[in-house]
Amino acid sequence: MADGIGAVGVVGLGTMGAGIVEVFARNGLPVTALEIDQAALDRGRATLVKSTDRAVAKGRLTAEQAAEIHDRVTFTTSYEGMGGVDLVVEAAPERMAVKRAVFTELDRVCPPHAILATNTSSLSVTEIAHHTGRPERVVGMHFFNPAPVMKLVEVISTVRTDPAVAAAVTDLCGTLRKTPVTAADRPGFVANYLLLGYLNQAAWLVQDGYVGRDDLDEAMRLGAGLPMGPLTLMDLIGIDTIVEILDVIHAYGGGSRRHACAPILRQLAAAGRLGRKTGHGFHPYPTTAPLVAEAAPAPESVAVLDDPAAADALSAAGVRVHRATAADDPALSTVDLVLVGHGAPAETYRTLGAVVRAGTVIAVDSSTDPVTALATATGHPDTVAGLHLVGDLVEIARTVLTADATVTAARGLAGALGRRAIVVAERAGLVVDALLVPYLNDAVGLLAAKYADADGIDHAMTLGCGYPEGPIALADRLGGATVLEIARALWAESGEASLAPVPLLSQVVAAGVALRR
CATH class of the missing domain: 3.40.50.720 (NAD(P)-binding Rossmann-like Domain)
Structure with a gap:
């Protein structure tokens, strides 16, 4: 195993936590799985069984392999069970008070050499680490849902993280057959920072009555080649989850309007229209067929x-x-x-x-x-x-x-x-470019700040979010001059500081070079 990581633990056995348990156990690691009480523990065990049964039914695992996975997992409701782990991943609810309490207990019971990792998607890893006596051994290890399937893991270091610890976790990702993207601690990391800015802007377009929900989703699916439109994606993720992540990124990320939660999202959440899980979000579920526009005669010449x-x-x-x-x-x-x-x-x-x-x-x-x-x-x-x-x-x-x-x-x-x-x-960018180019500009900003390299940024969006092409590759394919021209038009029309073109765009255009070099 990577640098002595031979036994691992997972705290929290919801859908994500149970998936992380499966990832470790599938790859030969003994896992201690912890939940708050027996009922939650039983639900987590059932989630793991359901996942492996499904894999057996699809021929992705044999019955013997599934049995071996289950044999590697020890279930417990006591933190004392974490006394022998080399690494533990916390997958508790996305609330800072909960994370602090978990890490305080883990710091108490885990051996001094153990690495403490959080699966948070947006909260401050630095703040979590501060509530332990070993901040140098705390990292973010952000898996994507469903963890057994998705290939990306964001490995997040704080200013206190020992580089050897980050390297050990990065190496472990390779053992788990995952692609690691290493980055520093910032709200949303790479994938959620880029994705949530795009999704939120889509919600603002609907909020402002600029475009209808079906037209917006079809615009990004047909015009940008995305697997689903932004409103459908928010319904899939859960409107409440979107609001929570946006609020964290906005609060800790400088207050950019890109991540200032659109009122329509709060209204949907307050109304209980959280997306697919409640039967209604931006769209009703099961979905109804979109309205088909009346055919218009084509011009003769x-x-x-x-x-x-x-x-x-x-x-x-x-x-x-x-x-x-x-x-x-x-x-x-x-x-x-x-x-x-x-x-x-x-x-x-x-x-x-x-x-x-x-x-x-x-x-x-x-x-x-x-x-x-x-x-x-x-x-x-x-x-x-x-x-x-x-x-x-x-x-x-x-x-x-x-x-x-x-x-x-x-x-x-x-x-x-x-x-x-x-x-x-009429407005600058219309729909497709108005949503696509700010997302590309945000990605170039991460590259310019050396927050992550071009491959890491692209991997975050292709492997973590299912995009057909990463933003740096897409910006290079469209051409820096084209992206810059549209970004300038959007900025000039709106006056929004968050839409100002990143200086690196102007520089690569002037130099006649690509972003990926």
């Missing part, structure tokens, strides 16, 4: 200016497209819709306004171009809307001047592409 990717997508979908070479192309006077690429100046729109026939829709394929200002330049702003193609989604941005017929034409074009459309009011 479409032109594309300075947007080759969109022209290719339309052509591939069977739409006849005229690829215009300039805003004064005579053919533009014969089409029903003109799609203009990102970054075209106001002069382009003034020319288009004079060239196109009455009623022709002008669509701006951008999440950051000022649609209202460009619409005004055309001379007929009622026929102008944003129409941003991202992933398998079309974001339609209507201004205060956009006519309903314009939105209908934009919906028709989305239908011709075979993509889901959502309609939102």
Whole structure:
């Protein structure tokens, strides 16, 4: 075993604690499992049995292997049972008073060489360690649920942690066939800090009435390629859990609005709508089919200016497209819709306004171009809307001047592409970029502060949160210049200090290098 860690203990046998017991026992370690009373102990034992029975039924364990796992576990309701462990992981409820009490007892009964680890997802490991006589032997060892399946463990050191202790726990993770991400003590560590900022901002978008719940979830699933939308994910985690973690990160993390709990989350929690576990959160459970927007007729003739990717997508979908070479192309006077690429100046729109026939829709394929200002330049702003193609989604941005017929034409074009459309009011970033880019910016901030390296940050989100791609890899793939441009637009519009682009973004763009080097 890693540096003399031969016997381990786990305190707290809820879903997470029982899973951690299974991880240790599966990998040959004898485990002492502690709960507060016999009833809780029996529930923990039943959770372990249910998990291993399920693994046997799926062919992932043999009956003999499952029996060996159970033989390695000693169940107890007495802290004295921890007298022979080399490492103990606390998985008690996420309340500081509870953690302090547990660590006081562990410090009393565990041998002097034993490492005391907390599975906290957001509380201060430093504060927990302070309530022991061995702060140099206290670490965070944050497993992810379900522990037997999820490959990530965040190993958290405080300013008092002995580096050899952190190294021993990191090595142990390898023995457990987990991927460790080492980091210093800060609210939320890596995964929860990044994830909760994104989830909270999604809740704010719904709170502000900017986008509906189904549209928001579909936007991030189809537009960003995530396995589920943020509201569905919060329902899965539990709204009460989300509120608790946000409050800790906000209180201990400098008071950033990124982690200031959206009122709608507190309201849902107060109403008992905690997500799947109560049958209703943002969504009802079992879920109902989302409303399907009424089909809109596709424009009969479409032109594309300075947007080759969109022209290719339309052509591939069977739409006849005229690829215009300039805003004064005579053919533009014969089409029903003109799609203009990102970054075209106001002069382009003034020319288009004079060239196109009455009623022709002008669509701006951008999440950051000022649609209202460009619409005004055309001379007929009622026929102008944003129409941003991202992933398998079309974001339609209507201004205060956009006519309903314009939105209908934009919906028709989305239908011709075979993509889901959502309609939102104009704002920087629309939905996908407004949620995605601040998350990427937060990740770059962790990298810039050397809180974790690029691989660690990416592992935290892919292995810990199930993201298809880590934020540093995604930022490099999108391009630092693109991320920086959107981040600046979001910051300029909101004035929120938490949205200010991290200086490292500007530096890598200026140097022409990637974030991962």
